[in-house]
Amino acid sequence: MTTFYLVRHGEPDWDINEKYKLKGHGRDLVPLTQLGVEQVYKASKDERLQNAQLILSSPYTRALQTAAILSKELYLEIQVEFDLREWQPDLTFQYDSLEQLKKLGTDFDLNNGNYPVGETRLWESKPMMKARMDGVINKYLNYDHVIIVGHGMAFRTQYEIDDIPHAYIIEYRK
Template sequence: MTQFYLIRHGEPQWVINEQYKLKGHGRDLVPLTASGVNQVFLAARDERLRDADLIVSSPYTRALQTAAILSKELGLDIRIEFDLREWQPDLTFQYDSLERLAELGNDYDANQGVYPPGETKLWESKELLRNRVEKVIDQYLGFQKVIITGHGMAFRTLVGEEAEIPHASISEYTKVNT
């Protein structure tokens, strides 16, 4: 049995996206705000994280910065997993504004993350996202305690949470090696 501690990244500097008119994955390059950095330092004090074996991180800047802070505070190595990236609102990588992101997110929510019969959507379905993240998690079932830094939507699919997961919060996820 492996205990996973899913830590959503700290608060990101989303304003950079609008300032530079970033598109697609370029929107995922923003670092944490000063408040976001402080959120992660506070999370690092959580006793549940003691004696973890390693940190596994999404490749996005906000998650990597979160992992780096935790690594420094807890003395753990970091492994980066591309498939821990956040939910993809636009599989064509063309969205370029908060408004478009909100439209895609609202459509996802209206359909509860499931493609309507016979339809294809721009966004990644809940099933595709969950399968992608679980495939990564399964690689770490040989460990006792693993910290994963990543994203709210990705973690929500694992823990069954419908509400937004707060920045730098810790969710527990246990999985048995079968």
């Protein structure tokens, strides 16, 4: 059995999105705030992470920065896995405002992450997210302890929790 430590990234600097009017995946390029950096340094001291053999990371900046801090503190290699990316609120990659993101997120939540029967939505469904997360996790079942640095919505496909704080650690066994 493998123990995965799902570590949500530290607090990101979302203000950059509005300042630069970033669109689509450009909105995922924001770094951590200073508080976010401090959150990750604190998480790196958690006893559960000390036995990890590898760090897997989402390709998004906030996750990579989090993984880099953990890598430095825990002396572990980082493997970037594209399928650990966060929920895609707009599969056309056209959304460009916090208001649009909130509307798409609200629709996702109202439908519990599932498309209504006979309908499709712009957003990535929970089953789609779970399938890609499971695909990554299943590749690393030959390890005993693995850190996965990623995102709240994606982690919620593996573990039932309403809200995951920044730099929070969830133990997940498979």
